[in-house]
Amino acid sequence: MLASELPFEILLNISRFLHTKDKFHCMFICRAWKIPFQESMWRKVCILDKKKLEAICSTSAIKDNIYLNGHNTRDLYLNGKIRATDSQLYALQLCFQNLRRLYIKRNCLNETDFGKQADWNLWKYLEDLCIVLDELRIEDTEKVFLDIVSCLPRLKRLDLIRHSWKTKLAFTMKDFETLHKHLPRLEYLTLSVDLGSLSREELLQARTVDPATNLTVFKVDTKIADHRWLYYFAQKYPNIHTLRWEPYDKNGVTDDYQEETSFLLKGVRYAFQRLKTLNVHSAGSSDWLHLFFWKILCPSSLQIRNISCRPYLQTRKPEILEEIIRMCMDSFSRTVETLSIKGRYRFNIPHKLTELFVYSPHLVYLNIDQSDASIILDELLDRCVVLKRLRFACGWISVSPDSHNSLGRHGLRMIEIYDSTIDTDTFDYLSFHCRHLNYLSLTDIKAIGKVSPKTGSLCLNMSYSSFEILHIFGIQLYPSEDNINPNTVVNIMVFSRPIPGNKKPENDTSNATVFGRYG
Numbered sequence: 001m002l003a004s005e006l007p008f009e010i011l012l013n014i015s016r017f018l019h020t021k022d023k024f025h026c027m028f029i030c031r032a033w034k035i036p037f038q039e040s041m042w043r044k045v046c047i048l049d050k051k052k053l054e055a056i057c058s059t060s061a062i063k064d065n066i067y068l069n070g071h072n073t074r075d076l077y078l079n080g081k082i083r084a085t086d087s088q089l090y091a092l093q094l095c096f097q098n099l100r101r102l103y104i105k106r107n108c109l110n111e112t113d114f115g116k117q118a119d120w121n122l123w124k125y126l127e128d129l130c131i132v133l134d135e136l137r138i139e140d141t142e143k144v145f146l147d148i149v150s151c152l153p154r155l156k157r158l159d160l161i162r163h164s165w166k167t168k169l170a171f172t173m174k175d176f177e178t179l180h181k182h183l184p185r186l187e188y189l190t191l192s193v194d195l196g197s198l199s200r201e202e203l204l205q206a207r208t209v210d211p212a213t214n215l216t217v218f219k220v221d222t223k224i225a226d227h228r229w230l231y232y233f234a235q236k237y238p239n240i241h242t243l244r245w246e247p248y249d250k251n252g253v254t255d256d257y258q259e260e261t262s263f264l265l266k267g268v269r270y271a272f273q274r275l276k277t278l279n280v281h282s283a284g285s286s287d288w289l290h291l292f293f294w295k296i297l298c299p300s301s302l303q304i305r306n307i308s309c310r311p312y313l314q315t316r317k318p319e320i321l322e323e324i325i326r327m328c329m330d331s332f333s334r335t336v337e338t339l340s341i342k343g344r345y346r347f348n349i350p351h352k353l354t355e356l357f358v359y360s361p362h363l364v365y366l367n368i369d370q371s372d373a374s375i376i377l378d379e380l381l382d383r384c385v386v387l388k389r390l391r392f393a394c395g396w397i398s399v400s401p402d403s404h405n406s407l408g409r410h411g412l413r414m415i416e417i418y419d420s421t422i423d424t425d426t427f428d429y430l431s432f433h434c435r436h437l438n439y440l441s442l443t444d445i446k447a448i449g450k451v452s453p454k455t456g457s458l459c460l461n462m463s464y465s466s467f468e469i470l471h472i473f474g475i476q477l478y479p480s481e482d483n484i485n486p487n488t489v490v491n492i493m494v495f496s497r498p499i500p501g502n503k504k505p506e507n508d509t510s511n512a513t514v515f516g517r518y519g
Contacts, residue, residue: 424449
């Protein structure tokens with residue numbers, strides 16, 4: 001078959017993998033190629049500056065070209081500080097009436113005349129809408145937003161985002177019901193809204209709400225004082241497999257509703273039973289805020305596979321983080337496959353995390369990014385028996401004193417360590433016990449070890465490892481943890497590897513991966 005005889009649909013699919021410049025050249029290969037590649041050039045339109053916006057919305061000859069081809073556009077991206085007026089937004093609606101995906105980023109809308117001319121019914125075919133409402137401070141924001149989505153019955157994904165709390169957007173239970181009435185096909189929902197206290201009448205109504213059965217992903221970022229919203233969401237969203245719960249409270253949330261929320265959730269048959277991925281990112285002044293969600297959810301039979309926990313603690317209380325880890329492991333250690341724990345507060349108090357991890361037969365990825373945390377690697381790997389990837393930052397890593405007596409092997413393949421202090425024996429242990437390790441990344445690391453009295457060298461022995469990727473940046477070697485300063489750092493560093501075919505005893509470390517000369 002000649003290239004000119006390829007079907008239209010195949011040419012259109014081929015065009016998806018080409019850059020715009022290549023698509024342009026393909027238009028002139030032959031007559032049969034012109035239309036499919038011309039259409040593909042219009043499939044996605046990005047407006048990143050005011051100049052392009054004004055050109056598209058003007059009455060010049062360019063506009064005629066856009067009107068002729070705009071019906072082929074399926075994706076429209078608005079980004080940059082373009083601050084489109086409502087009349088310009090209306091012009092875009094007239095130009096691109098067959099959109100399926102629309103992304104309106106920060107500072108792309110002008111609040112001066114918003115809602116006066118634009119006709120959102122012209123975008124009735126939209127299936128995916130992401131809109132950032134920062135800097136759009138208008139009256140009755142909730143009503144304006146709900147009026148917009150009422151014109152978009154085909155939406156399957158909706159992301160309503162605020163990066164700033166200055167934009168007022170508060171939802172009631174009635175607003176959620178209205179939203180889903182307008183969007184019966186919705187599968188993915190992200191909301192950045194304020195959630196106030198629920199009344200007794202609303203709690204009674206929550207028992208009989210119509211479930212939004214199509215929704216499988218729900219992410220909410222909210223100022224909140226009433227966790228009983230979880231009861232409503234459990235009733236409303238019975239089929240969600242992914243939940244991101246991101247509460248924020250600067251005034252200090254209390255535990256007034258914990259017992260009631262737990263009681264209400266127990267009354268929901270199969271509450272969150274399909275939930276597999278859970279992301280909880282809490283921020284605020286109240287210690288209780290960070291524990292509230294876990295105290296409610298952990299005493300359950302849920303089979304969570306993926307957990308991400310990011311408590312933004314405002315006080316030096318590592319015990320809060322430790323309690324969260326303990327609750328998660330007690331409830332989900334038998335099912336969890338990926339676990340990420342990240343904090344941003346430097347405690348300046350060393351705290352040990354290894355003992356918090358219990359036997360986890362399915363955990364394959366572990367990320368610990370918490371200042372001043374420490375782990376004993378061999379004990380951790382003994383408990384996480386199928387761990388394949390470990391990421392660790394801002395703490396201490398070592399092995400137990402009798403780790404050299406262990407003969408067990410582990411399946412760890414990737415390890416990334418950032419801004420941490422490591423005992424050099426850890427490298428020896430990794431190399432001998434993790435024979436499948438093929439990826440090692442060390443960034444801003446302090447390695448502490450003993451200097452050989454015979455050679456004057458400090459060795460990182462990984463002679464049993466065969467790396468596909470080895471990334472080392474900002475590593476420093478010191479002979480003592482008690483005396484870390486510029487005067488004691490190793491000043492010569494050499495990489496070496498075993499000579500092929502030259503077998504050596506297992507205890508021979510002369511072919512260390514890295515060694516340095518002290519003094």
